[in-house]
Amino acid sequence: MAKLEILKFPDPNLRKKCKPVDKVTDELAQFANDMLETMYAHRGIGLAAAQVNRQIRLIVIDTRRPEDDSREGPEDDSREGPEDEVNERELRDELGEPVFEKNIAQPLILFNPVVKKKEGKITYNEGCLSVPTYFEVVERARIIEVEALNIEGKKIEFKTDGLLAICIQHEIDHLDGKLFIDRLSPIKSARIKAKIRKFGYSTDQKDDDESDKGEESKTPSEHRL
Numbered sequence: 001m002a003k004l005e006i007l008k009f010p011d012p013n014l015r016k017k018c019k020p021v022d023k024v025t026d027e028l029a030q031f032a033n034d035m036l037e038t039m040y041a042h043r044g045i046g047l048a049a050a051q052v053n054r055q056i057r058l059i060v061i062d063t064r065r066p067e068d069d070s071r072e073g074p075e076d077d078s079r080e081g082p083e084d085e086v087n088e089r090e091l092r093d094e095l096g097e098p099v100f101e102k103n104i105a106q107p108l109i110l111f112n113p114v115v116k117k118k119e120g121k122i123t124y125n126e127g128c129l130s131v132p133t134y135f136e137v138v139e140r141a142r143i144i145e146v147e148a149l150n151i152e153g154k155k156i157e158f159k160t161d162g163l164l165a166i167c168i169q170h171e172i173d174h175l176d177g178k179l180f181i182d183r184l185s186p187i188k189s190a191r192i193k194a195k196i197r198k199f200g201y202s203t204d205q206k207d208d209d210e211s212d213k214g215e216e217s218k219t220p221s222e223h224r225l
C-alpha cells in the first residue's frame, strides 16, 4: 500500500477527461486500494483517480459513519469525539433518512461508473480534497441508479440515495474534469477560483488532519468528497 499525492485546484491535470478501463488488472486493483488508503488518511469520503493524477475512470468511496463501520481511519481517532457524533446525526437529518444507501456494502471501488437514472433533487454543503478548506452548497440528483465494474471486473448495478448518491455524482464529475466549484453560480464560482489563485489555501486549517481542533467553523456537513 502506498499513499498518493492529491492534486489541488488549479492544477490543470484535474481538468483532463478520464478514459474508461478495459480490464481490472491486479495493478489497477492495487492502485484502487492505494486510493482508498489515501482517502482515509485525508479523512475524505470519496476520491477519484483524476485527483491522484491518473486519468482513468475509477472512484473509491466510503460514506459510512464512524460508529457503524470498520473504516481504517487515522491511527489517532480523535474525529470520533462526542461532538462529531452529534454532527453526524445532524448531517443525516439534513439529508433525510436515506432508504437505499444502507444496503450498499462499503467501501466502494467503482471502475467506469455511469449514472443510468436520476430522480429528484437535493442540496448539500460539499467539500473536496482537491479544494481544501472550501465548502459550498451544490445541487445534485437525490436518487441515482449506477452501473460500474467492481474490483473483480464484474458488472454491478445498484440504486442509492443519501450521502453516497451525492458523493458518486461528485466523483464522476472529477472523471470529466469537473469540480464542485464549477457548479456554483457564475459569480460565486469565479470569486472562489480567483481567491484560491491569488491566496492559495489557508494554512491554519490544514486539509489532511488536525483541522477540527479549532473551535470555529466545524459545521455539520463538512465532508470532503
Ligand SMILES: [Zn+2]
Pocket: 127, 128, 129, 130, 170, 174, 224, 225
Ligand atoms: Zn472532490
